[in-house]
């Protein structure tokens with residue numbers, strides 16, 4: 001799970017949220033996660049901004065970099081392509097795409113995350129200023145505000161898909177806005193991590209719950225309202241979601257933990273990374289048929 005576990009409400013007067021497993025619908029999940037990312041964006045960017053880089057395209061806490069991985073195709077082929085980044089956060093990946101000559105649109109649910117995108121783009125931390133070439137859009141990935149076939153490529157590095165109750169709806173939306181044959185690559189928490197506690201140390205290596213239990217992880221306030229939600233899909237579910245949304249699945253990448261990466265990120269750590277995968281990256285292509 002991508003969040004770090006200790007991010008309660010910002011006001012000290014409020015109680016810590018309780019972590020439970022319970023059902024959470026599409027609207028409830030989006031509402032909770034929009035507010036969570038708005039509240040926690042500053043701390044998230046403080047903590048992870050230097051690892052993410054202002055204009056790098058990092059797929060996951062393992063540190064797999066698009067410049068080396070080429071999952072969207074060779075970097076030289078990105079020039080001029082219209083690319084949609086779904087759940088872009090502070091748009092670091094989109095800034096890398098723009099530097100390759102692509103025309104990225106960075107979409108996110110959270111206003112505060114997009115304010116960080118503006119801050120970096122304005123050059124506060126070495127961004128390229130107003131001409132950074134990234135368009136920002138605040139919207140829910142469940143209803144994309146774009147015309148059919150308006151993008152050549154789509155990507156998402158832990159954006160939206162781990163957080164939505166209805167991933168097929170998001171995948172269908174992405175398929176709709178891609179041109180026929182367009183590629184969509186997205187990373188999510190590796191499904192097997194759900195059976196283990198979200199801890200970076202040895203306690204994170206003991207199976208405590210069923211891999212097959214899809215009940216969402218929910219943090220709720222004292223009135224039982226969801227304040228953060230993540231949704232679990234098994235590996236088979238993810239494959240079926242991709243195929244039923246109208247994509248061909250070209251590859252599933254499970255990045256191994258590299259020796260150079262000594263950094264922990266929530267439950268991701270060198271200790272666990274050497275033994276079990278933490279991320280799954282799905283490389284998909286929209287079928288050629290229209291509609």
Ligand SMILES: C[S@@+](CC[C@H](N)C(=O)[O-])C[C@H]1O[C@@H](n2cnc3c(N)ncnc32)[C@H](O)[C@@H]1O
Nearest residue numbers: 037087088089109110140141157158159160163
């Ligand atoms: C872990 S961040 C990923 C962003 C970036 N790749 C990074 O690593 O920081 C997850 C992002 O997904 C966004 N998000 C969550 N649910 C979403 C939804 N339904 N639609 C669009 N964005 C969503 C959050 O606001 C957050 O910015």
